[in-house]
Amino acid sequence: MRHTLSIIVADQPGELSRIVGLFSARGFNIETISVGGTLDPEWSRVTIVTSGDDRTIEQIVKQCERLARVREVRDVTSQPHIEREMALIDVTASPGAARQEVLSLVSVFRAKVVDISHTRMVIEASGNREKVEAFVEMLRPLGINDITRTGRVAIGRLSNGEEDEQPLAVGC
Amino acid sequence: MIAQQHINPATAASSLPESITVGESLPRGAEILIEALLHEGVDSIFGYPGGAVLHIYDELWRYRDSITHYLVRHEQGAVHMAEGYARSSGRVGVALVTSGPGATNAVTGIANAYMDSTPIVVITGQVPLPLIGTDAFQEVDTVGITRPCVKHNYLVRDVRDLAGVVHEAFFLARSGRPGPVVIDIPKDVSAARSSYSRLSHIAFPCREKRTKPDPRAISRAADACMRSERPVLYVGGGIVNSGAADELLAFAESLRLPVTPTLMGLGGFPSAHPLCLGMLGMHGTYAANMAVAESDLLVAVGVRFDDRVTGKLATFAPHARVIHIDIDPANIGKNVAPALAIAADAREALAALREEVGARASAETGASIARRELWWERIRAWQREQPLRFDGSGEHIKPQTVIRELHRLTEGRAIITTDVGQHQMWAAQFYPFTRPRQWITSGGLGTMGFGLPAAIGAQLAFRDQLVVAVVGDGGFQMTNQELATAVQYELPVKVLIMNNGYLGMVRQWQEMFYERAYSEVDISVAPDFVKLAEAYGARGLRAARPEELPSVLADGLAHKGVAVIDVLVSKEENVFPIVPAGSNSRDMIFQSEGV
Numbered sequence A: 001m002r003h004t005l006s007i008i009v010a011d012q013p014g015e016l017s018r019i020v021g022l023f024s025a026r027g028f029n030i031e032t033i034s035v036g037g038t039l040d041p042e043w044s045r046v047t048i049v050t051s052g053d054d055r056t057i058e059q060i061v062k063q064c065e066r067l068a069r070v071r072e073v074r075d076v077t078s079q080p081h082i083e084r085e086m087a088l089i090d091v092t093a094s095p096g097a098a099r100q101e102v103l104s105l106v107s108v109f110r111a112k113v114v115d116i117s118h119t120r121m122v123i124e125a126s127g128n129r130e131k132v133e134a135f136v137e138m139l140r141p142l143g144i145n146d147i148t149r150t151g152r153v154a155i156g157r158l159s160n161g162e163e164d165e166q167p168l169a170v171g172c
Numbered sequence B: 001m002i003a004q005q006h007i008n009p010a011t012a013a014s015s016l017p018e019s020i021t022v023g024e025s026l027p028r029g030a031e032i033l034i035e036a037l038l039h040e041g042v043d044s045i046f047g048y049p050g051g052a053v054l055h056i057y058d059e060l061w062r063y064r065d066s067i068t069h070y071l072v073r074h075e076q077g078a079v080h081m082a083e084g085y086a087r088s089s090g091r092v093g094v095a096l097v098t099s100g101p102g103a104t105n106a107v108t109g110i111a112n113a114y115m116d117s118t119p120i121v122v123i124t125g126q127v128p129l130p131l132i133g134t135d136a137f138q139e140v141d142t143v144g145i146t147r148p149c150v151k152h153n154y155l156v157r158d159v160r161d162l163a164g165v166v167h168e169a170f171f172l173a174r175s176g177r178p179g180p181v182v183i184d185i186p187k188d189v190s191a192a193r194s195s196y197s198r199l200s201h202i203a204f205p206c207r208e209k210r211t212k213p214d215p216r217a218i219s220r221a222a223d224a225c226m227r228s229e230r231p232v233l234y235v236g237g238g239i240v241n242s243g244a245a246d247e248l249l250a251f252a253e254s255l256r257l258p259v260t261p262t263l264m265g266l267g268g269f270p271s272a273h274p275l276c277l278g279m280l281g282m283h284g285t286y287a288a289n290m291a292v293a294e295s296d297l298l299v300a301v302g303v304r305f306d307d308r309v310t311g312k313l314a315t316f317a318p319h320a321r322v323i324h325i326d327i328d329p330a331n332i333g334k335n336v337a338p339a340l341a342i343a344a345d346a347r348e349a350l351a352a353l354r355e356e357v358g359a360r361a362s363a364e365t366g367a368s369i370a371r372r373e374l375w376w377e378r379i380r381a382w383q384r385e386q387p388l389r390f391d392g393s394g395e396h397i398k399p400q401t402v403i404r405e406l407h408r409l410t411e412g413r414a415i416i417t418t419d420v421g422q423h424q425m426w427a428a429q430f431y432p433f434t435r436p437r438q439w440i441t442s443g444g445l446g447t448m449g450f451g452l453p454a455a456i457g458a459q460l461a462f463r464d465q466l467v468v469a470v471v472g473d474g475g476f477q478m479t480n481q482e483l484a485t486a487v488q489y490e491l492p493v494k495v496l497i498m499n500n501g502y503l504g505m506v507r508q509w510q511e512m513f514y515e516r517a518y519s520e521v522d523i524s525v526a527p528d529f530v531k532l533a534e535a536y537g538a539r540g541l542r543a544a545r546p547e548e549l550p551s552v553l554a555d556g557l558a559h560k561g562v563a564v565i566d567v568l569v570s571k572e573e574n575v576f577p578i579v580p581a582g583s584n585s586r587d588m589i590f591q592s593e594g595v
Ligand SMILES: Cc1ncc(C[n+]2csc(CCOP(=O)(O)OP(=O)(O)O)c2C)c(N)n1
Pocket: B419, B420, B421, B422, B423, B424, B446, B447, B448, B449, B471, B472, B473, B474, B475, B476, B498, B500, B502, B503, B504, B505, B506
């Protein structure tokens, strides 16, 4: 099963490689990783998506907790949380029907056009993994020239009532 | 897919800030380092100099009255000495080496300390900050190389951080599950000046994460012990590290529970105690392995279910409920999922267990003990069926006899260190230990070359005790240059070489599992160890025939200075019993009759 781990670690050189090294030394695979600041400039948040059975994940969490500069490790998977990934997609969009098709997908997926040329567009899309994936799949037949994706970021939910994503026409 | 953002280039690329006041009156980083070490109570350092640590050696010279530096002959030796010092005394051992090759030579020792949870601090020199990353002379990424085998490591980039780093390093090395900490100090940082005050530098971000044993868990564990019909206490190095031996003894006696120590746990429970089943695992006793295999309750304390103990995991203690007590939560559930987990210090947990049991009505305790009469009968039967045994007759000296003799002559009181191989297992099997920290061996990493330097470190910690390094002729040659260190500093260790002319343990596996194809294990071309000892200024002795053994051994042990006792033992003796790697521990192979 896929898990999202949220790790608060001191913002110091080498600390990220300690975490990453811990994964590789034990043969745990990292699917995505993203690192950024927290409110407190001395601490960073590392969000790692990894997969494994419960025992493996429990081991990863405990191993991370052992690190001297790690303040907190949470497996947010089972807790109510919001997660997002982002993709920048360079897609072929020649004037005419092709461009219209791209633009309508952009609107359905609430994505954004961030750059354009005569024949191509760069689109920014964000959402949970499924949504970004679905968007990429929809664009693929139109001709994707390049794609760059971030790792996942996650934050705890304030209330359980809110929908994670605005509902989409395509249901993702 | 990997995406990284914002790894704070500001700190990543920081160099020495200008704000440090440069003035003659302020101490150099090197002096601050030594002051901080003194503050930590360090009076001995094992080390080897080089370019990147010249400032530090310069200060060591000035501080030579308060801190003694022991010049080793190879950096691996320095770290093993620090380990021997730490393991024998419970204090943090300190090693100091230069950058590049000095650091890489130290890595084996650091990894060894990591695997065996030994508290040491290793200080490495590094090239000056502006040269880092330029493939400068004697530059290696020490922090990167050692990262997987340390509790924590530091590259000190600012002299103002140095004292705090040292204090935190000592704290980390000895807190929780102990282990090695590396401090990498660039040459310009040890040269830079800063103010130092013992009081203002002791703040550091790390805090003890330890939790007290949960009283409900303790009460459940006590219930389980009281009710169990076939319990076994499986105890390891955690007993020794936490100073839990007395509590263990009291608890085991209160309910008459069978105890089996691991290789690392030897000495944590008296080997000759009637409740002791002997060592568990690959070369453990039949009774210990059978008892675990048949147990209905396995109380594992300060252990990590190592593969050399469990054999094939699926068949390890198949009928047992497992209670796992360990200070390192990451050890719990790593190999075996326990029914009850107590992440706590072994001594605190055992003390709580003992109190809990003590609070129960004596009738209840009596009934509990009576419930296990049958169990003890079965255990005694296993002990009678397959005791540890060997055939001491023949024209050659038997290695097991050597250990028995050593035990007799030292009255069981010597501190024993070992190398790795057959001799190590014989020492574990045939030298009954009476106290913790009396047995110092390389367990997790299995590092040949550990024995002699570890003995030197232990001898330094206990100058007036007899320290014997039991080594093989193979492993001894990996670090025998440390004889010079022992002689120079008058650390009168006794080296007992079990000389079989082979890399014995490997030869045994080749004999048993590879149809006697003795591939590259003949080391009979070796120096004359008696002459070698003499060349180093130590006393050399040799026993070649069984009748010589007692007197030669006695002579060597009685020698005032460093002695090397070369005992020529029968060449193709095997360690029994043995559970072949990865097998069910019931499938032990025993010494065949009449061998
Ligand atoms: C540094 C290192 N290299 C290789 C090994 C593998 N190894 C384990 S035991 C052994 C043989 C040791 O021979 P010796 O020191 O003569 O001791 P004996 O087994 O004969 O008692 C070897 C090579 C090891 N443990 N450590």
